[in-house]
Amino acid sequence: MDVPFGKPPVERADAARNREALLCTARAMIAELGTEKVTMDGLAERAGLGKGTVFRRFGTRAGIFRALLDAEEQRFQAAVLSGAPPLGPGADPVDRLIAYGRERTHFLLARQDIARAAVERKGPVPAGGPVFTQPHIGMLLKQARLGLPDPETLAFQLTSALEGPPLVFLSMDRSTAEQRAERCQGDLGALLADSWQTLIERLAGR
């Protein structure tokens, strides 16, 4: 049987399985040991793969964490685009805006350690989130028909209001961020999520 294009897809499926196995092992190591103990060598050993495979897949140690974040970001976006309401489609647009901000806040804060480890030494803090958040907020603001003169510019500002505070914590070193969260006397995520809800409710005149 002539299967001229048979081999590359099979290799790609293998690569995808390898990748998934590596990410799965990395998640287990992070849960057990924390991000700081995850190294290229350690990951290769635990996954039973050569160090070269891990290196080719991720490039650098930070690349492991970037791949993890990408995978989680995909999952988050899928829940928004086709998951259950009110995060997913079907609910009132204002309820979706509130749900999006609440979920996004917890999503970003719960991944601070991984996001910090995903930054290359001396590299800029990656800012992939707004690329999805801004058009999503803009769409919901328009659907909500709140009589806003310029929902697109407001979406730009609300995206900053939502994604900015977690980035501020991310740009601090770890101990400073932990001290700040402690000083807030409570769960920073809950404070930010409740405050986002207040902002959207006022915007909607509720």
Next chain:
Amino acid sequence: MDVPFGKPPVERADAARNREALLCTARAMIAELGTEKVTMDGLAERAGLGKGTVFRRFGTRAGIFRALLDAEEQRFQAAVLSGAPPLGPGADPVDRLIAYGRERTHFLLARQDIARAAVERKGPVPAGGPVFTQPHIGMLLKQARLGLPDPETLAFQLTSALEGPPLVFLSMDRSTAEQRAERCQGDLGALLADSWQTLIERLAGR
């Protein structure tokens, strides 16, 4: 007459005059030639000072622009703290919030070139503004008595909404930022300022 501490203050006054003269010359060069043509050598020559003096004062070329930004930031903060209302004290807190956001937007956007030149190669984008903006917004939110459950956390988010969009443009290279502003079909500053006003008016239930 015994003036044991006489000499250092005199030197400091000299240094302050030198510094002011250098900043003044730098401003004139930027207005004439644009930020990109301002160099340590060019500034020293035009100010009639040795290159060593300019180097000791600013450290790097980026340091010139940081010093300029610092001086303008001081002037902006003085206008907020003791200038004419509604930016300064005396007006209704909601009007002051609106005025602050409008002025701040134009302030940040008008200084994009200088802010870009103030970033050290490979260094992080400096983020000095929020240090003043966040407590100021928080104070006005409290004074306005809007029945907000948590004005401090909201001040954190509104600071990001205000200072974030200009930072997004700052993180782009110059031509991309200019293209984006052109695509907005108009004055980006006016769009952001109007949108900020809408946000605050809704927050205040106006």
